[in-house]
Amino acid sequence: MSSSEIAYLFRHALLRDAAYQLQLPGDRARLHGLAIEAIENLCGGRPPEPAPLDSDRGAAFVEHASDPFARELAQHARFAAEAEGPGTTRPERMLYARRAAEHAERHFRNEEAARGWRETAALLEGAQRGEALRRVGKILHMAGSMKEAEHLYGQALALQREARSARGEGFALANLAVLFRQTGRIRRSEELTSEALAISRRTEDRRLEAFALVNSARLSREAGRIEQTSRDFERLLTLNRELDDLQAEAVTLIDLAVLCQETDRVAEAGRHYARALELDRQIGDRRNEGVALGNLASLSLEAGRHDEARRTYKQCLAIQREVGDRQGEGIALASLASLALYAGDFEEAERGYAQALALHGDLGYRRGQGVALGNLASLYALTGRPALAEQAFEQAIRIHAEVGNRRFLGAHHGEFALFLLGVGQERRAKDHWGLCVAILRELQDTVLLKQQRGDMRKACARAGVPPFEDEESA
Numbered sequence: 001m002s003s004s005e006i007a008y009l010f011r012h013a014l015l016r017d018a019a020y021q022l023q024l025p026g027d028r029a030r031l032h033g034l035a036i037e038a039i040e041n042l043c044g045g046r047p048p049e050p051a052p053l054d055s056d057r058g059a060a061f062v063e064h065a066s067d068p069f070a071r072e073l074a075q076h077a078r079f080a081a082e083a084e085g086p087g088t089t090r091p092e093r094m095l096y097a098r099r100a101a102e103h104a105e106r107h108f109r110n111e112e113a114a115r116g117w118r119e120t121a122a123l124l125e126g127a128q129r130g131e132a133l134r135r136v137g138k139i140l141h142m143a144g145s146m147k148e149a150e151h152l153y154g155q156a157l158a159l160q161r162e163a164r165s166a167r168g169e170g171f172a173l174a175n176l177a178v179l180f181r182q183t184g185r186i187r188r189s190e191e192l193t194s195e196a197l198a199i200s201r202r203t204e205d206r207r208l209e210a211f212a213l214v215n216s217a218r219l220s221r222e223a224g225r226i227e228q229t230s231r232d233f234e235r236l237l238t239l240n241r242e243l244d245d246l247q248a249e250a251v252t253l254i255d256l257a258v259l260c261q262e263t264d265r266v267a268e269a270g271r272h273y274a275r276a277l278e279l280d281r282q283i284g285d286r287r288n289e290g291v292a293l294g295n296l297a298s299l300s301l302e303a304g305r306h307d308e309a310r311r312t313y314k315q316c317l318a319i320q321r322e323v324g325d326r327q328g329e330g331i332a333l334a335s336l337a338s339l340a341l342y343a344g345d346f347e348e349a350e351r352g353y354a355q356a357l358a359l360h361g362d363l364g365y366r367r368g369q370g371v372a373l374g375n376l377a378s379l380y381a382l383t384g385r386p387a388l389a390e391q392a393f394e395q396a397i398r399i400h401a402e403v404g405n406r407r408f409l410g411a412h413h414g415e416f417a418l419f420l421l422g423v424g425q426e427r428r429a430k431d432h433w434g435l436c437v438a439i440l441r442e443l444q445d446t447v448l449l450k451q452q453r454g455d456m457r458k459a460c461a462r463a464g465v466p467p468f469e470d471e472e473s474a
Helices: 003-022 025-042 067-084 091-106 110-122 126-143 146-162 166-182 186-203 206-223 226-242 246-262 266-283 286-302 306-323 326-342 346-363 366-382 386-403 406-422 426-442 446-463
Strands: none
Touching (some): 025 067, 091 110, 091 126, 126 146, 166 206, 206 226, 206 246, 226 246, 246 446, 266 286, 286 306, 386 406, 406 446
């Protein structure tokens, strides 16, 4: 653009602003009102009033032709109210600020959605304001801004308690519980989950029960409480179907598939993943579609179908970036790095692990850091860097213990044992091998235990020592 064009645009904007300011306040208010009316007429009228934010109706957002203009309509309503005088509000502003937030959220425009919910919160009080702030927190949480999300959940919780809204308090507690689990504060996560579930049962709120039960089941699975996990997921599926919540059903099916995959029910896991993917595509849930694809890729990887796994992980990664799921992006990057490691492309693997660790570090996602560090340790061992390998294994094991990631704690004790055996530390290797076997047995993870035993026997043969005994059943 030339300097003369820039000068023209500047003069035009200046004159437009001057002309606007010359209008009397009452005229400005009428003009903004006319703009709202004109846009609404073009879009087939005004959308219906939604249920209050603190309602228990849980109605899904239904799109309207005016939604692409909702933010502009909310601004027209704000300017009209300002022109009418201090303290004036117009009902259209609340309607369209909320619709702008919901529309942006549905289309994964996270910053715009958070801005819309903040504007909505500023127009509300009490429990409804608390719910709007919780939704800002949820968007930031999913985008990886953990500290800000935690602060907003805390504000929401305080408002709900002040308003004596048990339902709102329960949802805020459940969100905080998820965040605490993901950032390694397991005991606090368990406490808040129990509080949320108690509220759901006291108030007979099945939607809140389902929401809190997801985190409860994941805590149980990660701690190795397999029977409890199975019961929780079966209860969740029942609740999801009673509530006709297809999105939640797809999430539960993925969780159930992970449990099946870890307990050697591979065919069942594949069926659950396929059904979850079908539901996600049916309802247009791109975020969870990415999660389902990532898990399907892990199934292909475990079956040795590496090309298929790589293609599916790349599809998953593209979706995670599209929807702004930075935590999911980090997991996909680490998984692709592991595929590169298996293929012998050590430079690509190290680059991928570094990217994943940087993302997980930014997000404070300790669980992801532990997994990536343990896998990076294996790469260091394979590329002749024993000091770095030992350091990374020890860091990974500390993180797994801290955040309660029992499965990878067992796996990386096993891999550390193989490394120690390879550098002549047989006694330490046996200690870590014993921990590996004990944990994986407790988790009933027969697939991973079988893989670890096979690797151990090969390592013992290379080292010229008898296979480590673990009282394996015949």
